[in-house]
Amino acid sequence: MQPDYKNWMPKELILYTLIGTICCLILFFVFGISNLLAIGTLKTILKTVFLVLTIALTLVVLWMWLMYRAFSYNGKRQMSKQIIDGISRHIHIPDGGKCLDVGCGSGALAIAVAKRNPRAEIIGIDRWGKEYASYSLALCQKNAQAENVTNIQFAKGNALHLNFADETFDAVTSNYVYHNIPSRNRQDILLETLRVLKKGGTFAIHDIFSHIRYGDMKAFVQQLKNMGYDKVELINTSNGMFMTHMEALWMGLAGSAMIIGKK
Numbered sequence: 645m646q647p648d649y650k651n652w653m654p655k656e657l658i659l660y661t662l663i664g665t666i667c668c669l670i671l672f673f674v675f676g677i678s679n680l681l682a683i684g685t686l687k688t689i690l691k692t693v694f695l696v697l698t699i700a701l702t703l704v705v706l707w708m709w710l711m712y713r714a715f716s717y718n719g720k721r722q723m724s725k726q727i728i729d730g731i732s733r734h735i736h737i738p739d740g741g742k743c744l745d746v747g748c749g750s751g752a753l754a755i756a757v758a759k760r761n762p763r764a765e766i767i768g769i770d771r772w773g774k775e776y777a778s779y780s781l782a783l784c785q786k787n788a789q790a791e792n793v794t795n796i797q798f799a800k801g802n803a804l805h806l807n808f809a810d811e812t813f814d815a816v817t818s819n820y821v822y823h824n825i826p827s828r829n830r831q832d833i834l835l836e837t838l839r840v841l842k843k844g845g846t847f848a849i850h851d852i853f854s855h856i857r858y859g860d861m862k863a864f865v866q867q868l869k870n871m872g873y874d875k876v877e878l879i880n881t882s883n884g885m886f887m888t889h890m891e892a893l894w895m896g897l898a899g900s901a902m903i904i905g906k907k
């Protein structure tokens with residue numbers, strides 16, 4: 645059995661957008677050719693609207709397909725795999741220790757960490773909402789089974805209010821989750837994750853840390869240092885580490901970075 649980590653660009657979303665594009669194209673021809681539904685100025689306006697929509701949606705479908713291809717675990721680029729492997733390398737868990745992966749999706753990062761730390765216990769939580777409909781608890785469990793990983797558990801949970809006591813984990817990690825969460829202060833979501841990390845525990849959190857999404861991350865790094873955190877670093881991953889600068893731009897991933905350190 646092979647694991648199936650799905651794709652950060654959901655196939656269903658590409659399909660629905662393609663269906664919308666085809667509908668607009670049909671409506672363009674209906675209004676462009678026939679005089680039955682509209683005539684004169686109204687016909688010209690509708691024809692133009694549906695032509696513009698068809699062109700715009702075609703470009704969106706093309707962009708989504710290119711993203712899908714770049715992220716795919718089976719494709720040539722395998723960007724997702726590279727990112728997951730890169731983050732998991734920063735997670736060090738003592739034997740018998742515990743690690744939390746927040747927003748585990750299809751289980752890719754949690755399973756990669758579990759494989760690297762066979763004597764630790766990994767817990768992956770996610771809210772598994774409808775925006776990533778192909779991800780589920782059952783899929784995570786199936787993927788762990790396919791990878792022969794047994795030191796892992798998955799549960800439903802919310803990154804905004806983690807259902808764990810302070811200082812429960814020896815390591816915490818997360819990948820491309822918090823920028824998806826509507827919030828006025830995403831630094832608070834980071835602090836919620838770090839709340840459940842033990843003193844001395846390590847963290848590696850990868851996301852789009854652009855100013856517009858997170859505010860001043862340099863100040864946040866300093867804030868953690870002032871709180872006694874050690875070796876805190878914000879590492880740019882869009883300068884060739886996980887993706888090129890050009891890829892980050894066209895894929896909408898500019899600002900991708902990893903915050904690492906020790907509590």
Ligand SMILES: C[S@@+](CC[C@H](N)C(=O)[O-])C[C@H]1O[C@@H](n2cnc3c(N)ncnc32)[C@H](O)[C@@H]1O
Pocket residue numbers: 652746747748749750751752753769770771772773776779801802803804818819820821824825
């Ligand atoms: C782009 S996917 C990344 C999945 C996984 N971390 C990976 O690297 O493959 C974003 C994930 O964040 C999850 N998510 C979004 N909001 C969440 C929340 N408030 N609490 C927990 N998970 C959340 C989604 O359900 C989805 O699985």
